[in-house]
Each structure stands twice: as C-alpha cells, then as structure tokens.
Amino acid sequence: MCDVNDVVRIFDDLFANTFNTQLVAGGEEPVYLPATPANERHRLVFSHDYFSSALHEISHWCIAGSQRRTLVDFGYWYAPDGRSLQQQQEFEEMEIKPQALEWFFSMASGIKFRVSDDNLNAGEYDSSLFAEQVCQQVLGYLDAGLPLRAERFAQQLLALYQEGYGYADFCEDMKLTVAAANNAGPVILASKLQQLT
Numbered sequence: 001m002c003d004v005n006d007v008v009r010i011f012d013d014l015f016a017n018t019f020n021t022q023l024v025a026g027g028e029e030p031v032y033l034p035a036t037p038a039n040e041r042h043r044l045v046f047s048h049d050y051f052s053s054a055l056h057e058i059s060h061w062c063i064a065g066s067q068r069r070t071l072v073d074f075g076y077w078y079a080p081d082g083r084s085l086q087q088q089q090e091f092e093e094m095e096i097k098p099q100a101l102e103w104f105f106s107m108a109s110g111i112k113f114r115v116s117d118d119n120l121n122a123g124e125y126d127s128s129l130f131a132e133q134v135c136q137q138v139l140g141y142l143d144a145g146l147p148l149r150a151e152r153f154a155q156q157l158l159a160l161y162q163e164g165y166g167y168a169d170f171c172e173d174m175k176l177t178v179a180a181a182n183n184a185g186p187v188i189l190a191s192k193l194q195q196l197t
Contacts, residue, residue, distance in 0.1 A: 002109050002161065007054045010156045015149070016041070021069075023058065025049045030057045034070050042069065051111070052102075059101035062150035092130045100137035101150050107174055108157035138178045142171055 004025060011023040020041050027045035030053055035042045044061050047053040060074060068074040076094060099115055106113035115131045146154065155167050162170070 002051050002111055004049045004051045004054055006160060007051065007058075007157075010153065010160065011044075011054075011058060014152055014156065019069075019149075021061070023054065025054070032057070032061065032064075032069075032073050034072065051109075052106070055105040055109070056098065056102050058153060059098040059105065059150070062101055062147050062153065063097050092133070096130070096133045096137050099134045100141060101146070103134065103138055103178075104141070104146065104150065104154050104174065105157055107177070108154045108170065109161045135178050135181055139175065142175045142178075 008023045008025060015021050020035060022041050022043055024043050024045045026049065027047055030047050031045050033039070033043045033045065044057050046057045061069075064074045095116075103113045103115075115134050145151065154170075158165055158167060158170055
C-alpha cells in the first residue's frame with residue numbers, strides 16, 4: 001500500500017543533500033519555495049498528504065532547471081479553475097511533461113494515473129488532444145530516457161512498491177501500456193487513460 005511518508009523519505013534521501021531540497025506535506029495549495037535566510041532548504045510543498053499531489057509536484061521539480069529552482073513556483077503562472085480557452089491551452093502546454101513524468105511515478109508505485117486538465121468549470125471542454133500529447137511525451141521519454149532526477153526517483157519507487165520488477169522491464173511494459181492507450185484514438189483516449197495503471 002502506498003504511503004506518502006515513503007515518498008517524502010525517498011525524495012529527501014535522494015535530493016535533500018544533493019539539491020538542498022526537501023519535500024513537505026500539508027500545504028493548502030502546492031507550491032515550490034526556494035531557500036531563504038530563514039529557510040536554508042528549498043521546499044517542495046504538496047497538498048495535504050495526498051500521494052498523487054506529491055508525485056505531481058515532484059514531476060514539476062524534476063523538469064525545472066537550476067534557474068527555475070531559484071524562483072517561487074519555478075516562475076510559472078497559475079490561473080485558477082474556470083480558465084478561458086487560451087489560458088487552458090497555455091496550462092496544458094506547461095503540463096504535458098510533468099503529467100508524463102507523473103504517469104511514470106504512478107505506475108512505478110502501482111497506482112492508477114489520470115491525465116488531468118484541472119479545469120472542472122470548463123463545461124464541455126474536450127481534453128483528448130491533451131491526453132494524446134501526454135502519451136506522446138511518455139513515449140518520447142521512453143525513447144530518449146527520463147531526466148536523471150526523475151529516473152532516480154522512479155527507480156526508488158519501483159524498488160519499494162514493486163520489488164523484483166526491473167527498471168528495464170518496467171519501461172518496456174510502460175511503452176506497451178501507453179502505446180495501447182494511444183492506439184485507441186483521440187476520441188476515446190481520455191477515457192482509456194482513466195482505466196490504466
């Protein structure tokens with residue numbers, strides 16, 4: 001069974017000293033806070049004690065370069081739920097890579113992953129193109145390799161939650177799972193992703 005305390009421990013073991021960054025549970029809203037004189041470590045805060053929130057925030061952190069890691073929330077804007085179509089498209093463009101990594105982390109942990117357009121008030125909005133783009137990014141990562149921090153984190157999740165499941169075999173199974181979802185076609189892709197682990 002997945003325990004968010006495991007995620008905190010794994011992250012901190014890997015990155016607290018090497019990147020001066022700690023993962024912090026209990027935030028009302030997720031946020032990345034660079035170090036200050038009062039707080040010597042960078043803090044990656046995730047919502048409450050939600051497992052999926054922790055994985056998602058770690059995904060953003062694994063992509064952020066050294067300059068972005070000096071900025072609150074990596075210097076990105078965030079428009080709340082109820083975004084305009086243009087704002088939603090900008091949001092999705094910034095979410096493709098993090099959600100692709102979150103999918104890796106979720107599968108390594110043995111839990112379901114859901115692509116999220118994070119816009120509950122959008123009405124009849126069709127997020128299937130976004131879901132397809134996340135699939136393509138996963139396949140791209142499988143071909144080129146994950147960012148190093150993401151790969152190290154995924155390997156540790158896999159070792160803890162799926163002992164004996166080698167990373168190479170995991171990546172091959174991930175490729176088959178994502179290709180199957182992608183081959184389903186854009187019309188039903190989003191609903192297919194809801195079912196995948």
